Amino acid sequence: MGEAPAFIVDDLLADCTNGSDLKSKGHQTVVNVGNKIFMIGSTDHESSSTIVVKVSENSTGEWVIPVVLGTRPKPCKVHLAVVLNEDRILIVRGDSATDGCFWFLEVNTPFVREQRKKFGTDVVAWSKGVVGDAKKPIVISGPSGVGKGTLIANLMKEFPSMFGFSVSHTTRAPREKEQNGVHYHFTERSVMEKEIKDGKFLEFASVHGNLYGTSIEAVEVVADAGKRCILDIDVQGARSVRASSLEAIFIFICPPSFEELEKRLRARGTETEEQVQKRLRNARAELEQGKSPGLFDHVLVNDDLETCYASLKKLLELDEVVEIIHESSPILVDLPKNHSVSKIDQKILITCGAEEEASKSMYLLDLSSFKGGAPGRTRGLDIYSSDSWTNGINEGEEEKLQEVEVMEDCEIEDEGWILKLK
Numbered sequence: 001m002g003e004a005p006a007f008i009v010d011d012l013l014a015d016c017t018n019g020s021d022l023k024s025k026g027h028q029t030v031v032n033v034g035n036k037i038f039m040i041g042s043t044d045h046e047s048s049s050t051i052v053v054k055v056s057e058n059s060t061g062e063w064v065i066p067v068v069l070g071t072r073p074k075p076c077k078v079h080l081a082v083v084l085n086e087d088r089i090l091i092v093r094g095d096s097a098t099d100g101c102f103w104f105l106e107v108n109t110p111f112v113r114e115q116r117k118k119f120g121t122d123v124v125a126w127s128k129g130v131v132g133d134a135k136k137p138i139v140i141s142g143p144s145g146v147g148k149g150t151l152i153a154n155l156m157k158e159f160p161s162m163f164g165f166s167v168s169h170t171t172r173a174p175r176e177k178e179q180n181g182v183h184y185h186f187t188e189r190s191v192m193e194k195e196i197k198d199g200k201f202l203e204f205a206s207v208h209g210n211l212y213g214t215s216i217e218a219v220e221v222v223a224d225a226g227k228r229c230i231l232d233i234d235v236q237g238a239r240s241v242r243a244s245s246l247e248a249i250f251i252f253i254c255p256p257s258f259e260e261l262e263k264r265l266r267a268r269g270t271e272t273e274e275q276v277q278k279r280l281r282n283a284r285a286e287l288e289q290g291k292s293p294g295l296f297d298h299v300l301v302n303d304d305l306e307t308c309y310a311s312l313k314k315l316l317e318l319d320e321v322v323e324i325i326h327e328s329s330p331i332l333v334d335l336p337k338n339h340s341v342s343k344i345d346q347k348i349l350i351t352c353g354a355e356e357e358a359s360k361s362m363y364l365l366d367l368s369s370f371k372g373g374a375p376g377r378t379r380g381l382d383i384y385s386s387d388s389w390t391n392g393i394n395e396g397e398e399e400k401l402q403e404v405e406v407m408e409d410c411e412i413e414d415e416g417w418i419l420k421l422k
């Protein structure tokens with residue numbers, strides 16, 4: 001039997017208050033997860049550009065605003081909320097195309113639990129849902145001067161619509177041809193330290209005397225553009241990403257010899273002698289760490305550039321790919337206030353329009369193979385509209401879905417914030 005969905009406060013208010021002024025309080029949903037209640041949405045008196053989250057312990061009834069991580073969805077006229085696996089809440093925004101429609105509010109995932117310890121307070125994290133199975137991000141590491149940037153530039157040039165570069169933050173000064181926002185976000189140390197403290201970074205490390213880091217946004221921007229993200233980060237960063245929930249492919253690039261590495265670094269001519277010495281000292285340690293068991297999935301030796309690039313393309317299964325740019329046409333989920341939702345296993349059926357309406361439409365959201373999550377996107381969602389939804393549902397499940405109780409009677413207490421099941 002499926003779980004009951006969250007309560008849509010607006011709808012409940014409409015059902016239960018017979019037009020009292022409680023109805024005018026913006027759109028919020030209230031959901032119970034474990035011993036906590038989450039209010040998601042905004043009220044008329046909250047002029048926020050994003051959906052607000054409040055949390056209350058069941059026992060206290062007092063609302064607090066938790067630390068909210070990740071890019072947040074903008075408020076919308078109507079949304080629905082469904083608790084999934086007791087650790088995240090699915091939010092379906094009513095007025096967006098599928099690429100901005102599905103959001104996950106993580107309330108007790110491993111990432112959130114880890115952040116809660118770090119902040120010493122309640123933490124929730126947003127992760128945008130991505131329809132379809134976007135390919136895993138690629139982490140490329142290796143000592144300075146080995147040719148990571150050159151290999152990445154080749155990939156981006158040959159497959160511009162397939163790959164996007166994760167633009168890191170750094171406190172180092174820009175080189176002559178480097179552009180802010182393209183090669184790096186060049187940042188003051190104090191600003192970057194504050195942003196790290198605020199949880200904006202997926203990973204960061206002190207590298208050759210400067211601070212470098214990948215913001216969550218840098219990775220999300222690439223995913224939003226429908227591209228596969230490439231991260232050029234040092235071994236410490238790769239270790240942090242490995243420990244995070246971002247599922248990626250980890251590739252280590254080695255030089256053919258230490259002498260050749262030194263030659264390339266000097267020939268590049270971007271560092272002072274002192275900096276070259278420092279980078280070479282660090283390179284010895286990085287080459288050792290590159291061998292750490294379980295850290296890298298692939299090791300490539302960049303001796304001849306063309307050969308190494310061909311090997312990189314082969315392991316990314318691009319050796320026989322010719323880039324074709326095609327536009328996808330997303331399904332538009334038009335979620336009116338008048339909707340209902342049912343859940344069975346990992347499938348969510350959204351019915352728009354009243355039962356008796358001839359024009360009612362249905363969407364089936366299949367979450368059975370979702371992956372990833374905060375920090376970053378939740379990938380692998382499938383959506384079927386009423387014309388095609390039987391494609392996404394197994395034999396017998398259609399009947400089971402219809403058995404699910406959609407709404408239950410409720411009582412409103414405390415101006416509609418706390419809802420009690422009868």
Ligand SMILES: Nc1ncnc2c1ncn2[C@@H]1O[C@H](COP(=O)(O)OP(=O)(O)OP(=O)(O)O)[C@@H](O)[C@H]1O
Pocket residue numbers: 142143144145146147148149150151264265267268302303304305306308
């Ligand atoms: N296979 C190769 N053979 C010879 N030179 C190479 C090869 N690959 C890259 N180079 C050259 O080596 C220099 C360093 O390359 P690149 O800047 O790509 O290294 P990197 O690993 O990105 O360094 P960093 O980590 O410092 O950013 C560049 O001048 C580049 O043109």
Ligand SMILES: Nc1nc2c(ncn2[C@@H]2O[C@H](COP(=O)(O)O)[C@@H](O)[C@H]2O)c(=O)[nH]1
Pocket residue numbers: 141142143144148168169172203204205207208212213214232233234235236237238
């Ligand atoms: N941990 C991270 N390392 C990063 C990041 N961005 C770049 N790097 C690594 O720093 C060194 C030096 O880079 P350079 O541009 O100053 O030559 C190199 O190994 C990069 O891979 C990051 O966001 N996080």
